[in-house]
Amino acid sequence: MNQIEAALQGKITPEMEMISRTERVSVETIQQGVRAGRIVIPKNNRREVRKPCAIGAGLRTKVNANLGTSPDDCDENKELRKLKAAMEAGADAVMDLSTGGDLRRIRRAIIGECYVPLGSVPIYECASDAMRAGRHTSDLSGDEILGAVELHARDGVDFVTVHCGVTFSVMEQARKLSRVTDVVSRGGAILLEWMHANGRENPLYERFDDLLDISRKYDLTLSLGDGMRPGCLADANDAAQFGELLVIGELVRRARAAGVQAMVEGPGHVPLHLVEANVTIEKSTCDGAPFYVLGPLVTDVAPGYDHIVGAIGGALAAAKGADFLCYVTASEHLRLPSEEDVWEGVMASRIAAHAADIAKGLPGAADWDRDMSTARCALAWEKELSLAMDPERAKSFRASSPPRDPEFCTMCSEFCAMKKSAPVFRTKS
Amino acid sequence: MNQIEAALQGKITPEMEMISRTERVSVETIQQGVRAGRIVIPKNNRREVRKPCAIGAGLRTKVNANLGTSPDDCDENKELRKLKAAMEAGADAVMDLSTGGDLRRIRRAIIGECYVPLGSVPIYECASDAMRAGRHTSDLSGDEILGAVELHARDGVDFVTVHCGVTFSVMEQARKLSRVTDVVSRGGAILLEWMHANGRENPLYERFDDLLDISRKYDLTLSLGDGMRPGCLADANDAAQFGELLVIGELVRRARAAGVQAMVEGPGHVPLHLVEANVTIEKSTCDGAPFYVLGPLVTDVAPGYDHIVGAIGGALAAAKGADFLCYVTASEHLRLPSEEDVWEGVMASRIAAHAADIAKGLPGAADWDRDMSTARCALAWEKELSLAMDPERAKSFRASSPPRDPEFCTMCSEFCAMKKSAPVFRTKS
Numbered sequence: 025m026n027q028i029e030a031a032l033q034g035k036i037t038p039e040m041e042m043i044s045r046t047e048r049v050s051v052e053t054i055q056q057g058v059r060a061g062r063i064v065i066p067k068n069n070r071r072e073v074r075k076p077c078a079i080g081a082g083l084r085t086k087v088n089a090n091l092g093t094s095p096d097d098c099d100e101n102k103e104l105r106k107l108k109a110a111m112e113a114g115a116d117a118v119m120d121l122s123t124g125g126d127l128r129r130i131r132r133a134i135i136g137e138c139y140v141p142l143g144s145v146p147i148y149e150c151a152s153d154a155m156r157a158g159r160h161t162s163d164l165s166g167d168e169i170l171g172a173v174e175l176h177a178r179d180g181v182d183f184v185t186v187h188c189g190v191t192f193s194v195m196e197q198a199r200k201l202s203r204v205t206d207v208v209s210r211g212g213a214i215l216l217e218w219m220h221a222n223g224r225e226n227p228l229y230e231r232f233d234d235l236l237d238i239s240r241k242y243d244l245t246l247s248l249g250d251g252m253r254p255g256c257l258a259d260a261n262d263a264a265q266f267g268e269l270l271v272i273g274e275l276v277r278r279a280r281a282a283g284v285q286a287m288v289e290g291p292g293h294v295p296l297h298l299v300e301a302n303v304t305i306e307k308s309t310c311d312g313a314p315f316y317v318l319g320p321l322v323t324d325v326a327p328g329y330d331h332i333v334g335a336i337g338g339a340l341a342a343a344k345g346a347d348f349l350c351y352v353t354a355s356e357h358l359r360l361p362s363e364e365d366v367w368e369g370v371m372a373s374r375i376a377a378h379a380a381d382i383a384k385g386l387p388g389a390a391d392w393d394r395d396m397s398t399a400r401c402a403l404a405w406e407k408e409l410s411l412a413m414d415p416e417r418a419k420s421f422r423a424s425s426p427p428r429d430p431e432f433c434t435m436c437s438e439f440c441a442m443k444k445s446a447p448v449f450r451t452k453s
Numbered sequence: 454m455n456q457i458e459a460a461l462q463g464k465i466t467p468e469m470e471m472i473s474r475t476e477r478v479s480v481e482t483i484q485q486g487v488r489a490g491r492i493v494i495p496k497n498n499r500r501e502v503r504k505p506c507a508i509g510a511g512l513r514t515k516v517n518a519n520l521g522t523s524p525d526d527c528d529e530n531k532e533l534r535k536l537k538a539a540m541e542a543g544a545d546a547v548m549d550l551s552t553g554g555d556l557r558r559i560r561r562a563i564i565g566e567c568y569v570p571l572g573s574v575p576i577y578e579c580a581s582d583a584m585r586a587g588r589h590t591s592d593l594s595g596d597e598i599l600g601a602v603e604l605h606a607r608d609g610v611d612f613v614t615v616h617c618g619v620t621f622s623v624m625e626q627a628r629k630l631s632r633v634t635d636v637v638s639r640g641g642a643i644l645l646e647w648m649h650a651n652g653r654e655n656p657l658y659e660r661f662d663d664l665l666d667i668s669r670k671y672d673l674t675l676s677l678g679d680g681m682r683p684g685c686l687a688d689a690n691d692a693a694q695f696g697e698l699l700v701i702g703e704l705v706r707r708a709r710a711a712g713v714q715a716m717v718e719g720p721g722h723v724p725l726h727l728v729e730a731n732v733t734i735e736k737s738t739c740d741g742a743p744f745y746v747l748g749p750l751v752t753d754v755a756p757g758y759d760h761i762v763g764a765i766g767g768a769l770a771a772a773k774g775a776d777f778l779c780y781v782t783a784s785e786h787l788r789l790p791s792e793e794d795v796w797e798g799v800m801a802s803r804i805a806a807h808a809a810d811i812a813k814g815l816p817g818a819a820d821w822d823r824d825m826s827t828a829r830c831a832l833a834w835e836k837e838l839s840l841a842m843d844p845e846r847a848k849s850f851r852a853s854s855p856p857r858d859p860e861f862c863t864m865c866s867e868f869c870a871m872k873k874s875a876p877v878f879r880t881k882s
């Protein structure tokens with residue numbers, strides 16, 4: 025039984041049960057959230073997900089890691105290593121965004137090893153097929169585009185990005201603007217090119233009911249992609265972005281009415297002072313649907329460090345209510361990410377998510393920090409290192425610079441402030 | 454002539470002149486800010502500073518990098534390499550926090566090569582001298598503590614951290630609290646231990662007028678240190694922290710009345726939702742004095758990644774009005790930072806500072822981002838790479854993964870959204 029169907033009938037699915045144990049919320053809270061559409065549980069009903077998760081209001085902020093080949097860098101084994109790195113680093117979900125090589129084989133290999141929810145962007149596959157066959161992507165038929173979604177669902181994908189909100193009218197509005205970076209969404213660009221060439225409506229919008237039928241069949245969660253997301257600070261929060269968001273809000277309501285789980289994708293590149301507005305406007309226009317942001321990146325000028333740029337934006341977005349952070353890696357804007365980029369990217373986003381969970385006042389979120397700090401003040405190094413978000417990294421840093429006295433570290437040695445001040449505070453007068 | 458003296462007499466110093474050219478503000482704005490104490494120009498009147506800077510209201514957010522040996526890791530050449538790395542990475546100021554080796558020699562070597570404002574914490578030196586001589590730091594005399602400040606000023610240090618606000622009464626208040634990490638400021642801990650052992654007032658508070666005399670003599674900027682800064686999220690924004698801040702506010706007013714430049718140091722470890730309060734309370738209780746924050750770190754659990762944790766807190770603090778960000782490196786809580794840590798730490802803080810400057814609406818701050826994005830959309834790779842905050846990093850990432858077609862990168866290859874959507878947007882119908 026699909027998650028939303030169960031929730032509507034007052035039933036508890038095994039996933040709701042598992043998730044309530046890891047989230048410190050009651051199973052009823054999750055059930056009610058799924059029923060109202062404020063929580064999604066991305067899980068294909070034909071696939072086992074060993075570590076499922078729920079995304080949305082009142083829950084821990086989740087982190088997604090993007091994987092996948094490109095025509096220029098296409099190594100299935102490397103992608104499997106990146107998958108392993110992402111899951112071990114603690115990603116709550118991953119997306120296979122492959123566009124190079126045998127997409128079906130790569131996806132199936134990833135699904136075989138992926139124990140967290142897996143997302144994909146099906147239009148990449150029919151676009152890739154068309155390009156290899158020497159066809160233009162604008163010659164794709166609506167059936168081919170919808171067919172790619174069904175193929176992914178049948179393979180077991182748990183959530184798909186579908187750029188249904190890039191309508192013909194959104195495109196016409198956007199063309200009147202003078203954007204600095206036009207469009208930076210690959211799926212969005214393919215569909216805009218298609219509409220522009222054919223003079224017809226976006227098939228994913230026009231045939232949204234067919235998409236809902238496929239989704240219901242597999243309990244596929246729709247991640248309503250933002251084809252018009254800003255690709256630079258100068259384009260942030262413009263009429264094209266919010267015009268598309270209003271369409272997405274309409275589609276969220278249609279999905280809910282059809283018993284299909286839906287979340288909403290957000291930007292992108294957004295200056296710090298405009299981040300909060302993105303969250304509040306998404307929540308109000310999309311009736312509280314889970315919000316899945318990419319970064320956001322709070323400056324355009326730091327390629328090579330975009331995991332940090334994205335962590336700043338992500339922390340603020342999540343603190344204000346975003347539910348799901350898509351990581352950005354250090355390689356963004358420069359190359360396909362490496363395995364190391366994946367690891368660091370997941371860590372940066374987990375830091376942002378955790379900092380936000382504390383700010384959101386999530387019950388118990390700050391306990392981890394208190395335990396760490398108690399160990400730190402007691403100079404209980406083993407406990408401190410094992411409590412680190414990345415214990416191996418913490419241990420290797422310490423091991424690389426051994427102090428003479430193991431009570432201290434080489435930063436302060438016997439100048440350790442906690443050690444020196446202990447007699448003042450620990451022996452009360 | 455000292456900066457504040459010149460400002461009061463309506464004169465323009467060479468530093469004000471230089472700084473107004475790099476800041477895009479009028480020299481009168483800087484002069485008025487210095488006069489009012491809302492801007493400081495840390496520059497010892499006995500030293501040349503090739504790249505001076507001003508810190509405070511209406512100016513670009515500045516970044517400081519901490520350097521210095523410890524008794525466990527004491528290599529003068531390594532510290533000089535770290536100094537070079539910090540300045541080349543773009544730090545606006547550096548602090549020598551050495552506590553190991555021949556402190557005088559190391560400081561003088563650093564001063565000799567340092568072309569940005571240099572700060573220090575003089576109490577480390579008399580504490581180190583005492584400990585080597587087998588004395589307890591609580592046996593230091595007030596003259597020795599003040600003498601260390603004068604020694605640093607005579608050597609040419611531009612600003613000093615002095616923990617004058619940790620008064621006996623602040624200590625007594627703090628002892629009634631149940632802090633998780635007591636005190637994490639080394640200077641603060643030395644003074645608390647001193648007061649506790651001697652049952653007497655903090656000499657840096659008691660003899661603040663003497664400190665002002667030394668400062669005026671050398672135009673030494675006082676950085677009023679927060680000995681009671683929280684060392685973990687659980688201790689943030691508590692009565693000890695704010696009790697000390699109120700004392701610091703009083704000292705800011707005394708410094709201004711005495712013609713001495715002063716700024717205020719802030720935390721430390723602060724959860725995201727409490728960061729803004731730190732800035733607004735500092736600005737109101739310290740009459741708009743420049744605010745110099747350490748991080749802040751928005752979670753305690755990510756040792757090995759604290760440069761990222763600090764960039765999140767720093768971006769938010771600066772966006773809300775903090776003026777000066779002290780970097781935190783990936784090695785924080787684990788070891789003395791390496792040269793690479795210094796580089797990455799400066800970059801992370803510069804990202805935070807720049808993102809905040811855009812959010813603050815600083816004139817021209819977003820131009821860099823617009824230029825970068827224009828180059829990006831034009832696929833003008835050379836320009837894009839040269840505009841990067843760290844061009845070498847960006848170039849090496851791209852070079853490590855060469856695309857078949859140099860127009861693209863290996864992330865998207867021919868799926869490049871900007872390329873695909875250009876015909877839709879660049880040929881208006």
